[in-house]
Amino acid sequence: MYSHPTNTQLTTWLSRLVQIPSVTPDQAGPRAGEPGEAAMSAAVARWFAAFGGEVHHHEILPGRSSVYAIWRGAKGDAGRWLGVDVHTDTVGVEQMTDPPFDGRMAHGRVYGRGAVDTKASLAVVLALLEAMHSAGIQPQDNLLIAATVDEETGATGAPGFADWLGARNLVLDELVVAEPTGCTPVHGHKGLVRVEFTAHGLTAHSAQPHLGRNAITAGARVALAMEAEHDRMQTLPARALGIPQLTVAMMHGGHGRNVVPDRCTVAIDRRVVDGEDPLEVTARLIALAQAASPLPITTEIWRQITAFYQPADSGLVTRMAAWSGQTPTVAPYGTNAWAYGDVTRQRIVLGPGSIDQAHGAVEWVEIAELEKLAGIFAHWWGLPVR
Ligand SMILES: [Zn+2]
Known part of the structure; x- marks a missing residue:
C-alpha cells in the first residue's frame, strides 16, 4: 500500500x-x-x-x-x-x-x-x-x-x-x-557563445608610432563592429526566446603609457536564441571581427551552448x-x-x-x-x- x-x-x-x-x-x-x-x-x-x-x-x-x-x-x-x-x-x-x-x-x-x-x-x-x-x-x-x-x-x-x-x-x-x-x-x-578576439600588432616607441601597429585601435574597431551587430539584431523579428543579445564584456591591451600596444583582446558574450546554431553564430562573429580589424585577429572560443x-x-x-x-x-x-x-x-x-x-x-x-x-x-x- x-x-x-x-x-x-x-x-x-x-x-x-x-x-x-x-x-x-x-x-x-x-x-x-x-x-x-x-x-x-x-x-x-x-x-x-x-x-x-x-x-x-x-x-x-x-x-x-x-x-x-x-x-x-x-x-x-x-x-x-x-x-x-x-x-x-x-x-x-x-x-x-x-x-x-x-x-x-x-x-x-x-x-x-x-x-x-x-x-x-x-x-x-x-x-x-x-x-x-x-x-x-x-x-x-x-x-x-x-x-x-x-x-x-x-x-x-x-x-x-x-x-x-x-x-x-x-x-x-x-x-x-x-x-x-x-x-x-x-x-x-537562451544559449551562449563566448569568444575572445586578439588583435596582433607591433610594439614601438610612442614617439615613433609609425614604426608600430596599434592593436588597441584595431581592438576598438572590433568592439564597435560587435556593437553594430548587437544593434542590427535588435531590428530582427523576435523568436520564441526573444532577440539575441551581444555584450562586449572585457577588453585588455597595452604595456605602458609610452608604448605602441602590440596586443589587444576583446571578450564577447553573445546570447543565442532558438533556431540559432552556436557554431554558425561563432563563425559570423569571427568574420565580422576579421573584417573590422586592420590587423590579424586570432580567436579563442570559451563557450558554445545551444538554446x-x-x-x-x-x-x-x-x-x-x-x-x-x-x-x-x-x-x-x-x-x-x-x-x-x-x-x-x-x-x-x-x-x-x-x-x-x-x-x-x-x-x-x-x-x-x-x-x-x-x-x-x-x-x-x-x-x-x-
Ligand atoms: Zn542549480
Missing part, C-alpha cells in the same frame, strides 16, 4: 542533504567543509541502491562522479523512459550570513546552502523512491534519476550524462531538469502545467537543459522554490514547495495520488 511522503519526510530528506556539504571545488573556501560532490554522490548511490535502483557511477572529473540509477517500469519495454537531472553541487558558502549546512526547519522553510538550488528536488525524488520501495510498487514507466556533478561552474556534468545516454542508445521520452522554478514548467532559455526550447504545446509542458497549476514560461538564466537535445524527446526545467533564494547570503525553500513537487512527480510517475 503506497503512502505518499509526508511533509516531515520531505523536510527530513532535505535537511539530510543540506547537511552533506557539496560546494563546487572552484568556490570552496575555508567554510566549505569537505568540498566537492564526492560525499553526496556516495550517499545518494547508497540510497538509490537501498531503494532498488540499478546504480551506475560515472566519473566526470577526477574524484567527481555523477550517479545514475534506473528503476525498470511495470510496462517493461513498452514503458516510456522518464528522467530527472538534479545537480549535486552547490555554489560557495563564504558569503553566507546564515549557517550553511545546518539544514534547519523554521518558519515553514528549510534553510542552508543547496536547500533551493537544488537539493530540494533530490529530496523529493528520494522521498518518493523510498515510499515506492516501502510499498513494494514499481513505477509504470522506466525511471532514470541522474545526480550530476559540476553544474554551477564548469557545466561538464550535463554533457557527461548526455554522452552516457548516447553511448547506450538511450533516448529519454521525458526529462525534467531540476532547478528552482517555483514548480513552474520552464520550457526554454533550449521545448514548444509550449508539447505534452510534457501542458501536463506539468496542469499538475502544477502554473503557466509555462521561459527563463532568463541557463540550466543543464541545453545539453540534452539529442538524448531526449521532450524536456523541461522545473523544481521547487525561487531562484531569488539561490546563491544568496541566506538560502531556503518553502516546505509547501516540496509538497507541491512531490504531488507533480507522483502524477508524472503514475503513483496513486490522494
Whole structure:
C-alpha cells in the first residue's frame, strides 16, 4: 500500500542533504567543509541502491562522479523512459550570513546552502523512491534519476550524462531538469557563445608610432563592429526566446603609457536564441571581427551552448502545467537543459522554490514547495495520488 511522503519526510530528506556539504571545488573556501560532490554522490548511490535502483557511477572529473540509477517500469519495454537531472553541487558558502549546512526547519522553510538550488528536488525524488520501495510498487514507466556533478561552474556534468545516454542508445521520452522554478514548467532559455578576439600588432616607441601597429585601435574597431551587430539584431523579428543579445564584456591591451600596444583582446558574450546554431553564430562573429580589424585577429572560443526550447504545446509542458497549476514560461538564466537535445524527446526545467533564494547570503525553500513537487512527480510517475 503506497503512502505518499509526508511533509516531515520531505523536510527530513532535505535537511539530510543540506547537511552533506557539496560546494563546487572552484568556490570552496575555508567554510566549505569537505568540498566537492564526492560525499553526496556516495550517499545518494547508497540510497538509490537501498531503494532498488540499478546504480551506475560515472566519473566526470577526477574524484567527481555523477550517479545514475534506473528503476525498470511495470510496462517493461513498452514503458516510456522518464528522467530527472538534479545537480549535486552547490555554489560557495563564504558569503553566507546564515549557517550553511545546518539544514534547519523554521518558519515553514528549510534553510542552508543547496536547500533551493537544488537539493530540494533530490529530496523529493528520494522521498518518493523510498515510499515506492516501502510499498513494494514499481513505477509504470522506466525511471532514470541522474545526480550530476559540476553544474554551477564548469557545466561538464550535463554533457557527461548526455554522452552516457548516447553511448547506450538511450533516448529519454521525458526529462525534467531540476532547478528552482517555483514548480513552474520552464520550457526554454537562451544559449551562449563566448569568444575572445586578439588583435596582433607591433610594439614601438610612442614617439615613433609609425614604426608600430596599434592593436588597441584595431581592438576598438572590433568592439564597435560587435556593437553594430548587437544593434542590427535588435531590428530582427523576435523568436520564441526573444532577440539575441551581444555584450562586449572585457577588453585588455597595452604595456605602458609610452608604448605602441602590440596586443589587444576583446571578450564577447553573445546570447543565442532558438533556431540559432552556436557554431554558425561563432563563425559570423569571427568574420565580422576579421573584417573590422586592420590587423590579424586570432580567436579563442570559451563557450558554445545551444538554446533550449521545448514548444509550449508539447505534452510534457501542458501536463506539468496542469499538475502544477502554473503557466509555462521561459527563463532568463541557463540550466543543464541545453545539453540534452539529442538524448531526449521532450524536456523541461522545473523544481521547487525561487531562484531569488539561490546563491544568496541566506538560502531556503518553502516546505509547501516540496509538497507541491512531490504531488507533480507522483502524477508524472503514475503513483496513486490522494
Ligand atoms: Zn542549480
